[in-house]
Amino acid sequence: MPKDLDENEKELKAAYALLKETQAQLIQSSKLTALGELSAGLAHELNQPLTVIKGLSQYLLRSCGPQSQDHEKLKLIVEASNKMEQVIKHLMIFARSETLAFKPVDINNLINDVFPMVKELLVSGSVEIVLDLKPVPTVLGSAGRLEQVVINIVANAKDAMPDGGRLTISSFTEVRGKQTFARLAVSDTGCGIPEDVKERIFDPFFTTKEAGKGTGLGLSISYGIIKEHGGEITVESAAGKGTAFHITIPAGE
Ligand SMILES: Nc1ncnc2c1ncn2[C@@H]1O[C@H](COP(=O)(O)OP(=O)(O)OP(=O)(O)O)[C@@H](O)[C@H]1O
Ligand SMILES: [Mg+2]
Structure with a gap:
């Protein structure tokens, strides 16, 4: 019996949505x-000339002494070259070509390991931290890279809550059909992300932060890392209320 028109249309719409998502x-x-x-x-x-600039400006800074009228200017050059070095380090992560040896990772252990760093990051603002860790399946991955994702997201949450707030890190198991996933959510009660900004946050070099503050690489690196793990990262946000990042990684031994 032929399917009715409604059903055909529904299927077509679902296929179109999937196509759009895949295309994105x-x-x-x-x-x-x-x-x-x-x-x-x-x-x-860039690394080579930068090493020269950094080395020479540090040398000049040491040799001219704090009384010199050029001392402050030299300090600015050293600071600027440190900043450039950071950007280059970020770029190196994109540039690496080796494939990592993945090992079994327990997301809850990873959160506990990275917790001191999270506390350190948030120590200057009055941010309450809530951990809500439920049992999760082991995933196959790189603990170092996954820690980097958590740190990137927490650093953004910190910037979104200059007047304090609450950061919640939660984990739980999700079952979809025959597949089991480890889920991780990091949410903040910060400024939120406006609709038009939301679609660009995973783009390399996209930042809304003032010049010199953000490179706009944190989330695009995180996106790449989660994809490497066969996972997904999505964002949910309400302007003025807060933001939550959801990470899903398939279970694996
Ligand atoms: N928790 C959040 N709350 C509000 N806005 C956010 C949040 N996380 C990300 N954003 C927005 O997404 C943009 C991109 O984030 P991303 O981490 O990629 O770069 P960045 O933080 O600007 O710079 P970098 O991480 O390289 O220092 C941010 O500039 C900000 O506008
Ligand atoms: Mg960031």
Whole structure:
């Protein structure tokens, strides 16, 4: 019996939504690939002259002494080259070509391991931290890279709550059909993300922070890392109320 029109239309709509989603992911991953290729060359070329600038300005800073009228200017050069070094380090992460040896990782252990660093990050603002860790399946991955994702998200949460607030890290198991996933959610009660900004936050170099403060690489790196783990990262946010990042990684031994 032929399917009725309604049902056909529903299927078509679902297929179209899936196509849109796949297309969005493809665009995101091709952006990252392009950036990876560009970064490999750039990072290499920039590192050498930067080493010279940094080395010489540090030398001059030491030798001219704090009384010199150029002392402050030299300090600015040293600080600026430190900042550039950070950006280059970020780029190197995109540029690396080796594939990592993945090992079994327990997300809850990872959160406990990274917790002192999270506390350290939030220590200056009056941010309450809530941990809500439920049993999760083991995932296959790189604990170091996954820790980096948590740190990136927490650093953003900190910036979103300059007047304090609450950071919640929770974990739990999700079962979808035959697949089991470890889920991790990091939420804040910060400024939230406006609709038009939301679609760009995972783009490399997208930042709303003032010049010199953000490189706009934190979330695009995190996105790449979660994709490497076969997982998903999504955001949910209400302007003025807060933001939650949800990470899903398939279970694996
Ligand atoms: N928790 C959050 N609350 C509000 N806005 C956020 C949050 N997380 C991310 N954003 C928005 O997403 C943008 C991109 O974040 P991303 O971490 O990629 O870069 P950044 O924080 O600006 O710079 P970087 O991480 O390189 O120092 C931020 O500039 C900010 O506008
Ligand atoms: Mg960031």
